[in-house]
Amino acid sequence: MKTLMLLVALSLSAALPAQQNDYAIQGVPFTTVKLKDNFWLPRILVNKRATIPASFKRCEATGRIDNFKKAAARKGKFGTKFPFDDTDIYKTIEGASYTLALYPDETEERYIDHLIEYIANAQEPDGYLYTARTINPDSVHPWSGKERWEKERELSHELYNAGHLYEAAVAHYMATKKTNLLNIAVKNADLVCSVFGPGKKHVAPGHEIVEMGLVKMYRVTGKKEYLATAKFFIEERGRYQGYDPNNKDPWKNGAYWQDHLPVKQQEEAVGHAVRAGYLYSAVADIAALTGDDSLLNAIDKIWTNVVGKKMYVQGSVGAIGNGERYGENYELPNATAYNETCAAISNVYWNYRMFLLHGESKYFDVLEKTLYNGLISGVSLDGKSFFYTNAMQITNNFKHKDIEYTRSGWFECSCCPTNLARLIPSVPGYVYAQKDDQVFVNLFINSNTRLTVKNTAVELVQQNNYPWDGGLSFTVVPARELSFAMLIRIPGWAQDEAVPSSLYRFTTSQVQPVSIKVNGVATQYTMQHGYAVIKRDWKKNDKIEVMLPMEIKRVAAGEQLAENAGKIALQRGPIVYCAEWVDNNGSTSNLFIPDNTVFTTKFKPGLLKGVTVLRADVAAIDTNTGNVIKQKFTAIPYYSWANRGQGEMAVWFPTAIKGAASTTRH
Incomplete structure (x- = not known):
């Protein structure tokens, strides 16, 4: 063990070998971005104080930690129940590590070290780590197979467990500089690389994420075999001879695992939506690090397919409950929408990498839509209960097995709560990015950060009340007068674009333009891939002011989404709205919003931790008499629904009486 620790320490102390290829753009590390806002910082603190401790306690109470013992x-x-339950501990450690980097906590750090001891003791001498087999190899989990890796292509999740171990280990090392978890991960990754590869065992992992994890391990250790094995796993897809390509069942033709075709030939998002998002993220990593344009072309096509044909209006993906998967093109039902929280998280990972590859704001437009809507809807405002799925419509007269009506504290398959625990504290890392002397501002969050431009220290201070207000302020503080370019994302929603495709559109044109001032004077700027580029000689305390028009937008669906014909959704800034029963006389399925409806806004600090609501006078069908009546209407941010009890909810509203429900409440 001492020898292993020494090798890892030497590996970490040395600079990585010069790489010919990598992402053209690099993110500014989350540890250097200090948040001071009223939207994300409270969520990170709730995650630290409620979600992470509760996750650890539930791992104890449900036997997940006992499995390691x-x-x-x-x-x-x-x-x-599941052979991947080990990952709930790994993911919670990852989230706790991110949080430790932001808020050091000796008690929590000692607890994590205690867990790492259990993990180390559970690891077999050659590095194998999979409690579902190690506890008793003669009586293994039915998904696991009699021999190691035997059912990896199907349901064993051995490599899935490994991938989450690697992600946790890298996060823990980066946060604490300790190698105790990284040592375990290195030992396991070395075993994986010795088993799989050309001339060795061939498999396309059944549940992707080991590929992403191996890339992170490569970046930290410099071990080229980690990158090579990640690439090998991607290239193994579509090579298995046991599938029937003519069978429409995704379980029989490999599509459920994205194993139906070689990745370079794939053009459509298929199968399990979480697995798909992790795969596409890893493909982006490998494309960047190897310069493989054929992989890049594939994920470009798949991204266009998702954003143009397979994404809900609030950024969720994975419409079909049977298999937690993508449906056919334009198969986006409201009543049975599945929208797993983990799929939203994987969509954020993927779109972030697409931005790093291409430098276009459309990827952050999708990331922002997912992040502010279909992702954080997965956790309650107190951080203690969760949605596995995220509904688009709740009505009193319809029940479905795949629809959750209230959040739960935990699940037998509890991947989503622990995935949220690791995503939320990483948000500061999505705010800024850099390419040479270009500094990108991608998310609008009160914060300050320090970076280096042309070997010169530059501090950026961002001030705003986003997402409720469109006024943005950026103070630039270079150590000396310095020429460089600030690239500020002008969101698609501020340029009359609901999404970067024709899947959804705004029904009216924007009235107010985007305005930009520098030191109080209107400035000329150029637009580059959705970014306002301001290049000048920056002096200490130069101030940029951007005003994004926060107009209330009516969103209409493309004609291919026939279910939404004659209906609108509501959006203001990045926030997609819904109506909930508690604000609308006990029902939402009876509402309709005529085209001439006039909306007002009001910020309510005491409601749902502080939200801007939309108000209007609308029409409704009286649920007792069936008559059309006028009624006060209130819409709340979609992410905040189901925090006040159970009842009806709607995202899409008919504009005429024929599209509204006419049911009597009992």
């Missing part, structure tokens, strides 16, 4: 003893019975 039993594996260390090599006796007992696997005590939870």
Whole structure:
């Protein structure tokens, strides 16, 4: 063990070998971005104080931690339902590590070290780490197969567990500079690389993420075999001879695992939406690091397919509950929408990498839509309960097995709560990016950061009340007068674009233009891939002011989405709205919003942790008499629904009486 630690320490202390290829744009690390806002900082603190401690306690109470203790003893019975339950501990450690980097906590750090001891003791001498087998190899989980890796292509999740271990280990090392978890990950990754590869075992991992994890391990350790194995796993897809390509069942033709075709030939998002998002993220990593344009072309086509044909209006993906998967093109039902929270998280990972590859704002437009709507809807405002799925419509007269009506504190398959625990504290890392002397501002969050431009220190201070207000302020503080370019994302929604495709559109043109001033004077700027480029000689405390028009937008769906014909959704800034029963006389399925409806806004600090609501006088069908009546209407941010009890909810509203429900409440 001492030898292993020494090797890792030497590896980490040395600079990575010069790389010919990588992302053209580099993100500014989350540890250097200090948030001071009223939207994301409270969520990060709730995650620290409520979500992460609760996740650790539930890992204890449900037997997930006991599985590691039993594996260390090599006796007992696997005590939870799924062979991937190990990952809930890994993901929570990852989230706690991100949080430690922002808010050091000796007590929490000691607790994590304690867990790492259990993990180390459960690891087999050659590096294998999979409690579902190690506890008792003669009586393994039915998904696991009699031998190691036997059912990896299907449901064993051995490599999936490994991938989350690697992601946690890198986060823990970066936060604490300790190598105790990284040592475990290195030992496991070395085993994986010795088993899989050309001339060795061939498999396309059944649940992707090991590819992303291996790339992170490569970046930290410099071990080229990690990158090579990640690339190998991607190239193995579409090579398995056991699938029937003529079978329409995605379980039979490999599409469920994205294994139906070689990745370079794939053009459509298919199969399990979380697995798909992790795969596409890894493909972006490999394309960047190897310069493989054929991989890049593939994910460009798949991205266009998702954004143009397979994404809900609030940024969620994965419409079909049977298989937690993408449906056919334009198959986006409202009543049975699945929209797994983990799929939203994987969509954020993927779009971030697409931005790093291409430098176009449209990827952050999608990321922002997902982040502010279909992702954070997955966690309650107190951080203690969760949605696995995220509904688009709740009515009193329709029930479906795939629809959650209230959040739960935990699930037998609890991937979503622990995934949220690791995503939320990483948000500061999405705010800024840099390419040479170009500094990108991608998200609008009160914060300050320090970076280096042309070997010169530059501080950026961002001030705003986003997402409720469109006034943005950026103070530039270079150590000396310095010429460089600031690239500020002008969101698609501020340029009359609902999404970067024709899948959804705004029904009216924007009235107010985007304005930009420098030191109080209107400035000329150029637009480059959706960014306002301001290049000048910056002096200490130069101030940029951007005014994004916060108009209330009516969103209409493309004609291919026949279910939404004659209906509108509502959006203001990045926030997509919904109506909830509690604000609208007990029902939402009876509402319709005529085209001439006039909306007003009001910020309500005491409602749902502080939200801007939309108000109007609309028409409704009286649920007792069936008569059309006028009624006060209130819409709240979609992410905030289901925090006040159970009842009806709607995102899409008919504009005429024929599209509204006419049911009597019982």
